[in-house]
Amino acid sequence: MDSLTIGAFAKASRLSPKALRLYDELGLLTPTRVDPLTGYRHYAPAQLERARLVAWLRRLGMPLARIREVCALDAPAAAREIRAYWAQTEAAHGARRDLAAFLVDHLSRKDRAVNDANHCLELRYAALSDAGLVRPGNQDTAYADARLLAVADGFGGEGAPAGAAAVDALKELDTRAAQGGLLDLLQDALDRADETVRGFADSGTTLTALLWSGERLALVHIGDSRAYLLRDGELFRITHDHTMVQSMVDEGRLTESEAASHPQRSLLVRALGSGTRPAGRLPDLRLHDPRPGDRYLLCTDGLSAVVPDEELRRVLASGAEPGQAVRTLVGLANAAGGPDNVSCVVADVQEGTAAA
16 A cells, blocks of 8 residues: 555544644654655555554553653563553542542531531641751751641742741731631731742742641642641642642643653742742642641651652651651651751641630
8 A cells, every 4th residue: 555645644543633743743653755845744554553552542641752652662561661651640540539539528528516626626746857968058947836837948049038938927827816818818928928038039938838727727838848638547648739840740741750750840830939920820728627636747848759658658647746757757858868958847636625
């Protein structure tokens, strides 16, 4: 059979001409001949098998860069790579399924008795910050008291005071006096913090914090520091990284495993004081209903980037009191090379003594 025109090849492979042009540009599916006068692409019938494989892999959601690698392998190796990709995909879907279940449970709770009980809850907490083994100084901030849990990861020439200023902006909030407009109160505080941080030349900071309002916990998050919740032995990440690489994962352009080793994995798309924030790139703000027995972890990426989530869960579920837990977590980060400053806060929600 003679070569197929792009139209005929598109019909036979079930790929659109637009997709075929893209795959040609990426070197994924190169035509056998391009007419020098018209620029019209022609394909060999033997290329149909590869084209169909590309189409199937795209339906699986595999990123194009990984498809290129799979297509370069022999059949047994390609099968192993597809099996590995699908195992990673199922694991990622499982984590998102667990988070979805947590959110459904959180949003479905309408029983006022639970909120009334929260008046008798209190936090037991500990915070620890360490320079790590590589950085000459520590630009992290970790803070915890009965009303505020916070970590900040400053960057730039004045990263340390920038992070401290962001946390200071939350310390003075009287959350008990503004129950109805707590999120508005927080947004105002963050606007002031952002203005203050902008005063530090070429510097900025992440900020992840939980504020106890007397009834609920209010989450504040911007950047790539993280907050986790251990509930009934299961660990949930309750923040979403504001990084370029995470955006690429969200768009399906990278897998989670590719993101973990990406050279730009620390490039932030949201932070305080890092220039004008485009619309839609404001801090995340939301409320959480705590339960007795909940354990929260806040940490900078000096911990989360080098210690796997399963290790975090193991430490948090061990029953160690918060002070011991933060020391163990910092120790694990340093045992993994301590490439960055590492800070964490661990807080337990427990029954308190009701006011008379």
